[in-house]
Amino acid sequence: MKDLENWLHEHRITEVECVISDITGIARGKISPVSKFITEKGMRLPEGLLLQTVTGDYVEDDVYYSLLDPADIDMHCHPDPEALYLIPWAQEPTAQVIHDCYDRDGNPQELSARNQLKRVLKLYEEQGWKPIVSPEMEFYLTKRVADPDFPLQPPIGRSGREETGRQSFSIDAANEFDPLFEDMYDWCEIQGLDIDTLIHEEGTAQMEINFRHGDPLQLADQVLIFKRTMREAALKHGVVATFMAKPITREPGSAMHLHQSVVDANTGISVFTNPDGSMSDLFLYHLGGLQKYIPEALPLFAPNVNSFRRFLPDTSAPVNVEWGMENRTCGLRIPESDAQNRRVENRLAGADANAYLAIAASLLCGYMGMIEKVQPSPPVQGRAYERRNLRLPFTLEAALERMEQCQKLRDYMGNKFIEGYIAVKRTENENFKQVISSWEREFLLLSV
Template sequence: MASKLDSLSQWLKDRKIIEVECLVPDMTGIARGKISPTSKFLAERGMRLPESVLLQSVTGDYVEDELYYELLDPADIDMFCRPDPNAVFVAPWALESTAQVIHDTYDKFGNPIDLSPRNVLKRVLALYAEQGWRPIVAPEMEFYLTQRCDDPDYPLQPPVGRSGRQETGRQSFSIDAANEFDPLFEDMYAWCEAQGLDLDTLIHEEGTAQMEINFRHGDALHLADQIFVFKRTLREAALKHNVTVTFMAKPMTGEPGSAMHLHQNVVDAHSGHNVFASEDGSMSELFLNHIAGLQRYIPEALPLFAPNVNSFRRFLPDTSAPVNVEWGEDNRTVGLRVPDSSAQGRRVENRLPGADANPYLAIAASLLCGFIGMQEGLHPSPPVKGRAYERRNLRLPLNLEAALEAMEQSKTLERYLGRRFCRGYVAVKRAENENFKRVISSWEREFLLLSV
């Protein structure tokens, strides 16, 4: 570790970095941490943060007191945050030369903090490593560009592009519609290249001013770090061009939701062979076990893919999103799609995670569900041919409250992810849900105010 930290020190000096953003992803995926002068960062090689930041909700509130003091030390002690030399990125938008360094979290005895989303993903990857396997993932991130608006009661509107006009109608895969925002995307690509992010293609998605960025396949932890940094990068590029970018799962009424599709397969760590393919190129038993694990356990892990009240708006009928854990070959209407590919490229695409999901937790949960299926030798349902939106046999919980109840009752998730993490995560999401229920919506004012 010392040599890696020495190489990090040299990296910072070579790039004349003046300031370091020391980052820890919280349950929601928000970057918590401290901004430090490089000299102080190099001298301390880490930081301390209250362990309680890992139980903050998206509103900045905490879980109820009784559970708070059960899950955390009553003295609100610090955790020790150590920089990961493999998770270092420049911040090209900063006025001064700045680096972003993602940190891992430990207690005073050097044990990984089990509430940390990044540690949760590491825990799942260790399960694969024990079997001599290495997961490969390729995320696809959907998002909307919108006009800037400082009043949350107003519906979001598409931004004005280079033509001076707002986009209208559905423009799926339109090159010209994507080119309306060329200056923004040129900055995005330049900044991502400066950070070493493995972006692939840019696509105009189905919604009005809805886009998708695909990442090249690679190591699961590194890709989770990249998504975490990419979200910050794209928001900064949008601000520069006076628009807003949102990764909400369903930001606009009448428009499709935004997903974080996860392509995943597993290779032998020594030979690099895709264990999802048999010697004759057919689907291996492990592949079918993996799909069966996703089918069996995604309903219990759904809050890790759909973490917010808004997430479940994406699953409403006629929203172009899968609403079940059916699987099928080259079928975009199922939750688990098997793309048409070579044997070595065989993979499953989990189409259920929303763009609002914490990337560390969504990837961890998706890989874990498949892993359990491989360990338990589960068998999947028959693959679906044709449209699957209306199939009801393998449907998901219908709202966040039901999903949290299913996760809370899951002894399997508790066994693999730890009781403290499962209880803490459910508690954070319940706190957010209670906060949401206190807000009176525009629908209630429109239809109930003078009618009931």
């Protein structure tokens, strides 16, 4: 805590945003004067925040009180000095510190998304392995729309025009928003975020930011901070940045592609590669685990009703857990690389997923394959879009049912987390069903 205190004084910080990630990935917490933050060395928050839905509602009482203390007690949140970031868009010198959640007995709170990732990383550590990840975040820029019933539209760029058509990898189309991205890059550099390239993706005003490979926990923290940063930069320039999985009809969805590899914790040498440079058994088992368990853990990669719109037919997202070399039609792509950097790209997670949980789930699926020695299917040559033997659940309801029945996920992530996560997502789904869509009004109002 002393180093953290010195850092706050060195940067003349006056306020600290004390942050945790809820199940959805929303940053929740308290804003504290720096003096109070230093004195209290943490904060207390209601445990119930970890069972709050994206709409601000809570799960039903019988589930709520079966998972949490009936007295609605507080949990204890302690700052992680390794997860300390400046807030460059604040008017006063302000920092944000990500906290870890503990119950009143000092045990890690099982419903915490960050704790779930730390739990998975511990499994790797016990085997002498160290996972490495690199997220790729896709998102759309849109005009501001006050009424949620109105469709989203592309924003006006420097040319004074809306973008039209598909502009994949267009430099000029990305440069339309140079002032916005200059602020984004400056703010990310101030915060120490390990972002790499900016790409204009396939959709209209759809962009992608790639992160440099590194430690999974640090990068999950950085994704949480990056989403806040990107939204703030967009708002400063009069537009909106959205990480919805499928925000615009007939446009591609937004993914969070996860590149992952595993090295020996002592030597740093890839366990995915044999001495002769060929694929190791552990690499194939890792692939086998991803194939076997991603369908069981799909709600951690596709957490919302909107997430499954990304998997509709004739979209660019693979709806399978096939694997292939340099094959983007597979849910599991093996990028071309040298032997030491052999990795798998999990292309199934949506940009709307909680980064802590998506990374934890992806690594856990691979880990279970390595432990159980799960053999993968043969690699795909050619298109994998039409292959049906390794397809995924098509709806959130079906995916949650499948997750609920998976005992292996309960063994590793805990019954409390699985029950809580499913309850939150089912509550959100029931809320969604209460909303009458514009499609229903357009086609049924005067026709039935």
